[in-house]
Amino acid sequence: MGEGKRLVDKVAIVTGGASGIGAETARVFAGQGASVVLCDVNSVLGRSVVGEISDGGGNAIFRALDVTNEQQWTALVAETEEMFGKLNILTNVAGISGRDPKELTQVTPTAGGMLEDQSLDKWNQIMEVNATGTFLGTRHAIAPMRRAGGGSIINISSICGIIGSFANAAYHASKGAVRIFSKAAAIQYAPDGIRVNSIHPGFVDTPMTKPAHSNPELAQIRLEATPLGRFGTPRDIALGCLYLASDESSWVTGSELVIDGGLTAK
Numbered sequence: 001m002g003e004g005k006r007l008v009d010k011v012a013i014v015t016g017g018a019s020g021i022g023a024e025t026a027r028v029f030a031g032q033g034a035s036v037v038l039c040d041v042n043s044v045l046g047r048s049v050v051g052e053i054s055d056g057g058g059n060a061i062f063r064a065l066d067v068t069n070e071q072q073w074t075a076l077v078a079e080t081e082e083m084f085g086k087l088n089i090l091t092n093v094a095g096i097s098g099r100d101p102k103e104l105t106q107v108t109p110t111a112g113g114m115l116e117d118q119s120l121d122k123w124n125q126i127m128e129v130n131a132t133g134t135f136l137g138t139r140h141a142i143a144p145m146r147r148a149g150g151g152s153i154i155n156i157s158s159i160c161g162i163i164g165s166f167a168n169a170a171y172h173a174s175k176g177a178v179r180i181f182s183k184a185a186a187i188q189y190a191p192d193g194i195r196v197n198s199i200h201p202g203f204v205d206t207p208m209t210k211p212a213h214s215n216p217e218l219a220q221i222r223l224e225a226t227p228l229g230r231f232g233t234p235r236d237i238a239l240g241c242l243y244l245a246s247d248e249s250s251w252v253t254g255s256e257l258v259i260d261g262g263l264t265a266k
């Protein structure tokens with residue numbers, strides 16, 4: 001798990017914690033001493049990650065949460081404060097690509113998923129989970145963090161929130177919204193000691209990217225676009241979350257941490 005004391009006495013909510021980047025973030029936070037409330041719509045996987053953390057000596061519970069459901073956010077935050085006495089960290093990781101697994105990857109001009117072909121329903125679905133879910137979580141974390149004397153909110157955007165590509169305009173729009181929303185929230189709540197930052201992963205090996213990365217031709221295109229020549233791991237991103245969650249980043253807010261193997265440096 002990677003033990004340490006960088007988050008001792010901290011209470012953290014991690015959404016999208018059942019899989020990929022969220023699961024690893026929950027593991028890393030618990031390994032550094034945080035009490036973790038791991039949330040997801042996937043209860044089976046979520047409970048299994050919590051079981052793994054508990055078996056390793058970490059402190060975590062699972063709660064079912066659909067990030068688009070405001071009533072569930074209200075209940076989750078109230079229960080977190082009741083159980084653990086406070087909330088210090090919120091990591092909004094839950095997200096969907098909305099991509100048809102048959103589509104090619106964004107870095108090719110023939111990627112498909114042109115915006116003329118993207119339906120309003122698909123747009124709304126992607127925006128609702130990625131952008132509205134982040135808004136709701138952030139909104140509901142403010143009051144308890146103020147009561148705790150401050151806090152850290154980490155919103156997972158993407159390189160797609162910084163640059164465009166040949167496909168999935170709705171995903172780009174949702175991640176761009178997360179990026180600039182985080183800066184607005186950072187300015188509004190700096191006086192309360194609440195820091196808000198975004199993280200922008202490049203191509204990371206997770207269940208979300210499996211359809212593309214398990215196709216050798218598509219994987220090659222993505223690897224060639226990545227100067228460091230390998231895909232990111234969930235741990236690469238989780239360690240960025242750890243820095244922003246810990247007091248080591250106490251003077252960092254409204255920033256965007258790009259973790260992409262150099263892709264957007266080009």
Ligand SMILES: NC(=O)c1ccc[n+]([C@@H]2O[C@H](COP(=O)([O-])OP(=O)(O)OC[C@H]3O[C@@H](n4cnc5c(N)ncnc54)[C@H](O)[C@@H]3O)[C@@H](O)[C@H]2O)c1
Binds near residue numbers: 017201209
């Ligand atoms: N994998 C990448 O290359 C990559 C790159 C950039 C950004 N991201 C972002 O990182 C985040 C994590 O992605 P991942 O790659 O680990 O994917 P993943 O599919 O492994 O994990 C996403 C998790 O979010 C959960 N989720 C989906 N909708 C939800 C909802 N409405 N409420 C609660 N939970 C919900 C899923 O059940 C799943 O457990 C996402 O926001 C994604 O957009 C991923």
